[in-house]
Amino acid sequence: MTISDLKYLRLHNQLISQQPYANAGNVVAALGAMQAQDYAAAKWAIGLRLPEATDEDIEAAIAQKTIVRTWALRGTLHFLAAADIHWILSLIAPRLNTLYASHFKRLELDSAVLSKSFSTIEKALRNGKQLTRTELAAILNKKGIATNDLRMNFILLRASLDKLICFGERNGKQFTHTLLDKWAPATKAIKKEEALAMLAERYLSSHAPSSLKDFVWWSGFPLTEAKAAFAMVDDKFEEKTIGGNAYWLPKKLPDFKKKQSLYLLPAFDEYLMGYADRTTVVDEKYLSHIATNNGIFNPTIVVNGHVEGNWKRTLKKDKVLVEPHIFEAISKSNQSALKAVSKRFGKFLNISAEIS
Incomplete structure (x- = not known):
């Protein structure tokens, strides 16, 4: 297998070059978890992996x-399938809570304060209520629980990791929080080893070819546990050398096609976010155009699995302007393909699209 094959196989496994599912839940479940701090970008990340999906569908x-x-994962916002959220949070929360312990101590969020905060939040969200961050902060402040100096951030983070709350529907443009058990009822508990193996299998099925280091980055688990996880799924996956580096991939490869392709990927897409080493698909000299020093990932233009530029959108009253920035010249056929995928992005937003 060549590096070119690797890129096409990743496009296939990440459901970009093939779209076998008809709903968002199956897409998110297949990928394990999808980065979602940029809400609009995360919706397009799901939508481009579904045939004819719209923003309204997501x-x-x-x-x-x-x-x-x-x-x-990594303490950042993600979309998870409802059926997976409980076992994934049970798996990752203990480690993240340990990693964030110093922040909780600095902010004087001890067990007593957190317990009072959680009790207050639980009462406020009973009977299916969905409240915004501002509304919850006001309720906590009224109970004498300060929410300044990042305290609210970490109260909500810990409440989420401890499976008390999750995001609900939006109230206008405001995000709301609701009780997780009422939104996505608890599922049967899974032992840590089994859950870790499930996460590794989900990751390799959707991100392979990928390295052990990639999984460490994506999952947030240390190398020793990542190795143990891969060992538990070595009946389905194996390590091979591609381009001088070691990658894990399925023992039985899917029938992926190496066809000419161009895609508009959103910011923080798993095609870039799912790996520690991105130089496999991005020339090193252009990495700064893709990711900033403070961890912001830009939307990308991917041609045949390789990042050939980035883009941005500008929403107007009745259309969306797609502004591409190509690193180097692309062929006329790819220029035509760029127009086609821009049109598809417009359909996703239910407005016309123009390249500016």
């Missing part, structure tokens, strides 16, 4: 509780 999947947005 909003409907959230309202129907098929997919859930919460803090998950």
Whole structure:
């Protein structure tokens, strides 16, 4: 297998070059978890992996509780399938709570304060209520629980990791929080080893070819546990050398096609976010155009699995302007393909699209 094959196989496994599913829940479940701190970008990340999906379809999947947005891997916001959220949070929360312990101590958020905060939040969200961050902060402040100096951030983070709350539907443009058990009822508990193996299998099925280091980055688990996880799924996956580096991939490769392709990927898409080493698909000299020093990932233009530029959108009253920035010249056929995918993005937003 060559590096070129690797890129096409990743496009296939990440459901970009093939779209076998008909709903958002299956897409998110297949990828394990999808980065979602940029809400609009995260919706397009799901939408481009579904045939003819619209922004309204993704909003409907959230309202129907098929997919859930919460803090998950690496302590960042993700979409998770409703059926997966409990076992994934149970798996990752202990480590994240330990990693954030110094922040909780600095902010004087001890067990007593957190317990009072959680009790207050639980009462406020009973009977299916969905409240914004501002509304919850006001309720906590009234109970004598300060929410300044990042305290509210960490109260909500810990409440999410401890499976008390998740995001609900939006109230206008404001995000709301609701009780997780009412939004996505608890599922049967899974032992840590089994859950870690499930996460590794989900990751390799959707991100391979990928390295052990990639999984360490994506999952947030230390190398020793990542190795143990891969060892538990070595009946389905194996390590091979591609381009001088070691990657894990399925023992039985899917029938992926190497066809000419161009995609508009959103910011923070798993095609970039899912790996520690991104130089496999991005020339090193252009990495700064893709990711900033403070961890912001830009939307990308991917040609045949390789990042050839980035882009931005500007929403107007009746259309969206797609402004591409190509690193180097692309062929006329790819210029035509760029127009086609821009049109598809416009359809997702239910407005016309123009390249500016």
